[in-house]
Amino acid sequence: MKTATATINLFDDNTLWNNLKDGDEKSFSMLFERYYADLVRYGNSLSLFEEKVQDCIQDVFTDLWVYRNSLQESVVVKAYLLASVRKRIARLHERDHIFRKTTTTDSIAFLLEFSVQxxxxxxxxxxxxxxxxxxxxxxxxxxxxxxxxxxxxxxxxxxxxxxxxxxxxxxxxxxxxxxxxxxxxxxxxxxxxxxxxxxxxxx
Incomplete structure (x- = not known):
């Protein structure tokens, strides 16, 4: 596990992003492994449905791969992924009528409890x-x-x-x-x- 983590951390986000745009599956997998836990945590802060959150994250990464040729050249990868998951969950809320229909993400309530140990x-x-x-x-x-x-x-x-x-x-x-x-x-x-x-x- 330590070896795998060390390998992932050898590459910065920009390198992995550019390699992904060029069709490198390994870089795609590294980005997924690097940010999946953060995305799940954040997604669960916006929805009570954990399985649907995981589906949304999978969809975000599927779109990344399918539309890799049209991705922006330079992005802050973490911010891009968090924003993509948020938008995907907002669309899910609209579709399922969990919240009122809206063209923005204003209706999503942040659910996580903060805890200072x-x-x-x-x-x-x-x-x-x-x-x-x-x-x-x-x-x-x-x-x-x-x-x-x-x-x-x-x-x-x-x-x-x-x-x-x-x-x-x-x-x-x-x-x-x-x-x-x-x-x-x-x-x-x-x-x-x-x-x-x-x-x-x-x-």
Whole structure:
């Protein structure tokens, strides 16, 4: 397993993407293995139907291979894949009438629960009760704010990429992040920085 992982990590995303465009099946498989777990995790945050989420991810990769000749030359692969899965799930919601019909992805609710682990916070900075309070603050945020924070601090996306994924302009995406952090900072009484907790926590 370690050998396989090491082999995958030898190639950066751009190299694998360009090789995929040229029809290299091994590069296609490497991208699938590199991002499948992240895509499943994110997909499950947008839908309660795990099997359908996996189907959506399979469809995204099928389209990648079938339409590889028309793929953009330069993309941020992780952001592209996350956005593709989000759009695919949105279409699934529309088709199945799970949510109201819409031409955007606004109606998708972010479902994952955020959890800052007690062991990540030194007792000198916060008590167990304070960490529990922080988790509650995080999970009480509006779904769009929580999703924006997840994409920024757990998936490492830029504000521009988040804006594109959520189908909003740059300022709206920036506002989502700002309001989410502002709300947390207003209520968080611990001395451990919120940003570090967001980056270290898990969904």
């Amino acid at each position: 007690h062991e990540l916070v030194d007792d000198d900075y916060a008590t167990k009760e304070k960490v529990n309070h922080l988790n509650k603050l995080l999970n009480d945020l509006p779904a769009r704010q929580k999703e924006a924070l997840y994409l920024r601090y757990h998936q490492g996306l830029t504000v521009e990429q988040i804006a594109e994924m959520l189908d909003v302009n740059y300022q709206s995406a920036s506002n989502l992040l700002h309001r989410g952090l502002l709300s947390l900072r207003k209520e968080w009484k611990g001395s451990f920085p919120i940003i570090l907790l967001l980056s270290s926590g898990s969904f």
